[in-house]
Amino acid sequence: EVVMTQSPATLSVSPGEGVTLSCRASQSINSLLAWYQQKPGQAPRLLISGASTRAAGVPARFTGSGSGTDFTLTISSLQSEDSAVYHCQQYKNWPLTFGGGTKVEIK
């Protein structure tokens, strides 16, 4: 099983600042990585697939990068509506696995 590790667990950031979230895979998953945003009481929403391709309607301030085992999600100029939990997920191998999530809070 590919273990996905996200860091940090929680981030507290002021509006307008940028943040970088990390996701590490226990073995190479090439670029088969997705990022999801989940707001309280809502289902997750796909943000990024293929490590760096934004889903339809996702603002340009969300940028994914990385390949192999190390990946990042960068949110430039954080907005209040970006307060959420962000999950990474590998889809190279079954069982598909998620990281534990990073909670982004707005100061």
Added chain:
Amino acid sequence: EVQLLESGGGLVQPGGSLRLSCVASGFTFTDDAMNWVRQAPGKGLEWVSVIYSGGRSTYYADSVKGRFTISRDNSKNTVFLQMNSLRVEDTAVYYCVKAYHDVLRGEDWGQGTLVTVSS
């Protein structure tokens, strides 16, 4: 617009059974693998099961293998999850998730249905 509408959740005693359904619309159902993903209260996401577009290939998380069965009725645009021998640790919101063809990323998610296993 893709819509995924889950139903069938509820309160069940340990050892009991439930059948979840997910009716899909807004896309060509036969093109895409369909999945169930769950989230225990206050916890992270766990991919439970997938059924590929043709319906013959399925996979299960080890935690549910032998107890849960995924199926699909392409004539009714519906995917099912039959859950038997339920355990307290199966308590979670269960999401129906559409993949992108047979690429298992979660393109679209339903709003979820809550399954509570408790005596």
